[in-house]
Amino acid sequence: MSEPIVTDIATAPPRKETTPSGGDRARRLGDRGVVRALIFSAIGLVVVYFIPFVVGGSMLALLLNAVVASIAVLGLNLLFGYCGQISIGQAAFLGIGAYVSAILVVDAGWSYPLATLVSMVAAFVVGVVVSIPALRLKGLYLALLTLAVGVVFPSVVRRLEHFTQGDRGMFGVQWRAPSWTGLVGFEGQLIWVFWVAGACLVAACLLMHNLMSSRVGRSLVAIRDNEVAAASAGIPIARTKALAFGVAGALGALAGGLTAASVGVIMPMQFGLLQSIELLVAVVVGGVASIRGSLFGGAFYVFVPYYASELASGELAGAVFALAILVAIFVAPRGIDGLLVDGWRRLRGRSYDRSVTTNAPPSSENPSKGTS
Amino acid sequence: MKLRPLGLCAATFLVASTLTACGSPQGGSDSDSSAACPADASKTVGDTIKLGSTMPLSGQLASVGQNRAGVEALVDSVNADGGIDGKKLELTVLDDKGDPARAVSNVQRLISKEGVDALVAVTTTPVNLAIAEFAVEQCVPNLFALTGDERFTAGQFKGMIPASNPYDTQAKALIEDIVDEHGDDTKIGLLQAENDSGAGLGDSLKRAAGEAGLTILPAQTVAPTDSAPPTSQVSALKDEADVLVMLVSPFQCPPALQAVGRSGWQPPVYTSDFCAYPGILEPAGDLANGVRSVNWIVDPTDAANQGRDDVKAYLSAIKGKAPEVAVTSFAETGYVSAAGAIAYIKSIAEQGDLTRQALFDGVESVDGLDVPLLFDGITVRTSKGKVSPWSAVNVIEYRDGTYSSVRQVAVD
Numbered sequence: 001m002s003e004p005i006v007t008d009i010a011t012a013p014p015r016k017e018t019t020p021s022g023g024d025r026a027r028r029l030g031d032r033g034v035v036r037a038l039i040f041s042a043i044g045l046v047v048v049y050f051i052p053f054v055v056g057g058s059m060l061a062l063l064l065n066a067v068v069a070s071i072a073v074l075g076l077n078l079l080f081g082y083c084g085q086i087s088i089g090q091a092a093f094l095g096i097g098a099y100v101s102a103i104l105v106v107d108a109g110w111s112y113p114l115a116t117l118v119s120m121v122a123a124f125v126v127g128v129v130v131s132i133p134a135l136r137l138k139g140l141y142l143a144l145l146t147l148a149v150g151v152v153f154p155s156v157v158r159r160l161e162h163f164t165q166g167d168r169g170m171f172g173v174q175w176r177a178p179s180w181t182g183l184v185g186f187e188g189q190l191i192w193v194f195w196v197a198g199a200c201l202v203a204a205c206l207l208m209h210n211l212m213s214s215r216v217g218r219s220l221v222a223i224r225d226n227e228v229a230a231a232s233a234g235i236p237i238a239r240t241k242a243l244a245f246g247v248a249g250a251l252g253a254l255a256g257g258l259t260a261a262s263v264g265v266i267m268p269m270q271f272g273l274l275q276s277i278e279l280l281v282a283v284v285v286g287g288v289a290s291i292r293g294s295l296f297g298g299a300f301y302v303f304v305p306y307y308a309s310e311l312a313s314g315e316l317a318g319a320v321f322a323l324a325i326l327v328a329i330f331v332a333p334r335g336i337d338g339l340l341v342d343g344w345r346r347l348r349g350r351s352y353d354r355s356v357t358t359n360a361p362p363s364s365e366n367p368s369k370g371t372s
Numbered sequence: 373m374k375l376r377p378l379g380l381c382a383a384t385f386l387v388a389s390t391l392t393a394c395g396s397p398q399g400g401s402d403s404d405s406s407a408a409c410p411a412d413a414s415k416t417v418g419d420t421i422k423l424g425s426t427m428p429l430s431g432q433l434a435s436v437g438q439n440r441a442g443v444e445a446l447v448d449s450v451n452a453d454g455g456i457d458g459k460k461l462e463l464t465v466l467d468d469k470g471d472p473a474r475a476v477s478n479v480q481r482l483i484s485k486e487g488v489d490a491l492v493a494v495t496t497t498p499v500n501l502a503i504a505e506f507a508v509e510q511c512v513p514n515l516f517a518l519t520g521d522e523r524f525t526a527g528q529f530k531g532m533i534p535a536s537n538p539y540d541t542q543a544k545a546l547i548e549d550i551v552d553e554h555g556d557d558t559k560i561g562l563l564q565a566e567n568d569s570g571a572g573l574g575d576s577l578k579r580a581a582g583e584a585g586l587t588i589l590p591a592q593t594v595a596p597t598d599s600a601p602p603t604s605q606v607s608a609l610k611d612e613a614d615v616l617v618m619l620v621s622p623f624q625c626p627p628a629l630q631a632v633g634r635s636g637w638q639p640p641v642y643t644s645d646f647c648a649y650p651g652i653l654e655p656a657g658d659l660a661n662g663v664r665s666v667n668w669i670v671d672p673t674d675a676a677n678q679g680r681d682d683v684k685a686y687l688s689a690i691k692g693k694a695p696e697v698a699v700t701s702f703a704e705t706g707y708v709s710a711a712g713a714i715a716y717i718k719s720i721a722e723q724g725d726l727t728r729q730a731l732f733d734g735v736e737s738v739d740g741l742d743v744p745l746l747f748d749g750i751t752v753r754t755s756k757g758k759v760s761p762w763s764a765v766n767v768i769e770y771r772d773g774t775y776s777s778v779r780q781v782a783v784d
Contacts, residue, residue, distance in 0.1 A: 058484065186509050187480075267568060270498075318430050
């Protein structure tokens with residue numbers, strides 16, 4: 001009984017670097033992993049800083065939307081990809097972030113960063129609460145539970161009209177650039193929010209990388225692969241799932257707060273069921289259980305509908321988008337990230353280790369074993 | 373050295389938060405205090421007048437995007453007639469799916485890349501709220517924007533003419549008719565969509581009813597995308613309400629009328645301008661007869677209007693460019709919006725040098741502007757300040773595939 005558990009946990013991300021066996025070598029590899037993560041983060045921050053100097057106007061606005069979407073997808077990927085808990089309610093957490101931030105900023109006069117942090121805490125708590133019934137549910141039933149969260153959220157916002165302005169929406173929640181940046185006007189605000197969102201995305205990626213490199217990360221993957229076996233191995237199922245739901249919710253709230261900051265207008269319909277489903281599609285198309293995949297997913301979420309409507313007029317744009325999803329799933333069943341990894345390995349002349357995918361076909365129960 | 377993973381993350385967040393903590397949030401758009409216009413705003417418009425728009429051409433609100441057919445039809449016909457003072461019109465319409473974030477990107481592209489001289493028929497309230505600040509900052513006029521939200525008539529946004537009648541104006545006209553027809557002790561049942569327009573109209577109606585001393589029962593709501601007959605909501609209203617007011621999306625009007633018919637209730641029914649078009653009400657058949665609403669645009673298919681030159685021009689321009697149902701609804705609205713914008717641009721061109729700055733500044737002093745397809749006696753004026761740009765609105769009654777005017781209510 002214990003053998004498969006050891007195998008599962010040992011092959012979990014980030015695989016060799018944190019495998020308990022190996023002593024000093026593993027520690028060295030672990031340090032190297034941290035250094036590599038820091039280097040990538042530094043590169044990420046530099047790229048984020050320079051993008052507004054290269055790209056401006058509408059493309060920067062689209063990139064900002066993609067960055068914000070990537071943060072939300074990253075959170076959902078933690079829950080669905082790494083922990084195997086399907087969720088069709090992620091947009092509700094974006095909504096919590098957007099509304100809590102907006103209310104605290106507009107009505108209570110808080111600073112935007114503080115308001116967003118508080119909204120993340122609130123979403124974390126809501127996520128933990130959602131995880132309580134989720135302990136007893138799996139697969140389709142879990143999906144229905146999270147669906148209920150997603151469906152109920154806009155109604156709750158409408159009922160709290162006194163605070164949220166109901167369906168008329170909240171307006172004027174922009175986060176202006178501080179004077180020392182020299183950024184002025186609407187485009188200055190756009191650049192500022194892009195920098196902030198980019199920095200948040202880099203930090204969120206680092207958080208995910210480190211989380212998945214830790215004991216918690218291996219526990220998440222163990223739960224995804226075989227919950228009974230994970231429990232037998234002493235993994236605290238309830239606490240680990242609660243953490244996954246909470247962190248996913250907090251990252252969703254961060255994305256929601258940034259959405260409000262960038263657009264300045266929030267309405268209940270922006271955080272409905274359709275958005276939740278599209279985010280789930282973005283996880284699958286980008287690459288399940290992959291940080292890079294989350295970035296691709298965020299880009300897919302924003303750019304494919306945009307270019308679909310460039311290619312086709314009116315309702316045909318929806319058909320083109322649907323076609324793009326089908327093509328992506330057939331051409332890249334492990335997501336865009338999996339496709340690129342395969343291509344890179346072929347380029348380098350390596351034969352791809354098929355055992356990773358053949359052991360774990362993607363599904364809601366066991367989406368994928370690959371990580372990045 | 374082994375760095376603690378969570379400690380590393382916390383440190384990164386701390387640095388990010390510290391770096392960003394100096395941001396000073398400012399609630400509300402202070403568009404009136406915008407700095408001077410960009411230098412290119414005072415350049416004379418070239419051989420082509422560039423117009424741009426963003427609207428939901430796909431997604432849940434795609435039906436509203438049929439405005440585009442009307443806008444394009446008018447631009448084509450103006451170009452066929454030689455343009456404005458010899459300048460051809462060039463129109464770019466982008467799809468925003470009703471998403472404000474996407475609309476911001478679209479408008480940046482329209483202004484910064486396409487170099488539009490004016491925005492025309494930008495559709496939905498959230499989108500207009502989201503793009504307003506950038507348009508004002510760049511001194512690009514937002515002409516005949518399709519939103520009735522009162523926030524656009526409060527003088528908050530410079531350079532903007534809303535094309536929909538404000539919710540307060542519609543509510544005033546409906547309440548005036550209800551009082552005249554049914555007395556001032558009428559109890560009003562309210563069926564309201566859970567979206568920005570339903571909520572905005574509902575609030576306006578409650579205010580107007582309160583001023584007239586009428587009672588409004590607690591509103592029954594329908595989800596904005598729900599196309600099923602609202603049977604339970606109608607049942608909740610039928611025993612107490614004397615009059616039913618439906619503030620729902622266009623596609624929800626026929627199912628709502630079916631629910632009323634099935635319940636055996638025969639109340640006088642009023643709707644907002646969303647359902648004030650034959651193409652919208654026709655699927656409800658006889659149940660739609662007698663429904664009253666507000667509109668400022670004539671029915672182009674009504675035999676009584678066939679002699680009007682503007683109706684002939686519209687039907688000729690729109691032929692083959694829009695679905696039949698849109699000819700008497702969204703396409704017509706788009707056409708009127710574009711016609712208003714072009715009439716305004718012509719009026720500015722007649723005053724002298726046509727520049728973007730002149731178009732932007734002139735928005736505040738429009739008076740007596742004639743726009744095609746409006747009921748007689750209605751003109752556009754913005755010189756009165758914080759009120760509707762339309763000088764009046766008509767209460768109309770639908771019957772057998774067309775509608776006729778019942779009364780005209782002046783907007784002051």
